[in-house]
Amino acid sequence: MSIVEEATANAANEVRAQSEVTIMPAEQFNEFIATLDVADVASNLIKLGTGCRRYARD
Incomplete structure (x- = not known):
């Protein structure tokens, strides 16, 4: 593999890696994860x- 091909492959791999990973500060991540433990009221689902019912269950 030539130097140009190797550089191109490395650049492509770096771009792909950046699109697959979300980088955020640790505090923001912790807040994000903490919200997963809090249940929503889901008022629309309750309604x-x-x-x-629009149909009868047998």
Whole structure:
């Protein structure tokens, strides 16, 4: 592999790696993960689940 081909391959690999990884500060990441532990009220789902059904279940 020539020097130019190797440089091109390395550059392409670097671009691909950047698109697959999200870089953020540790504090922001910790806040993001903490929100996953908090349940949403999901009021729209509650409304859908308590309303009249459009079909009958057998």
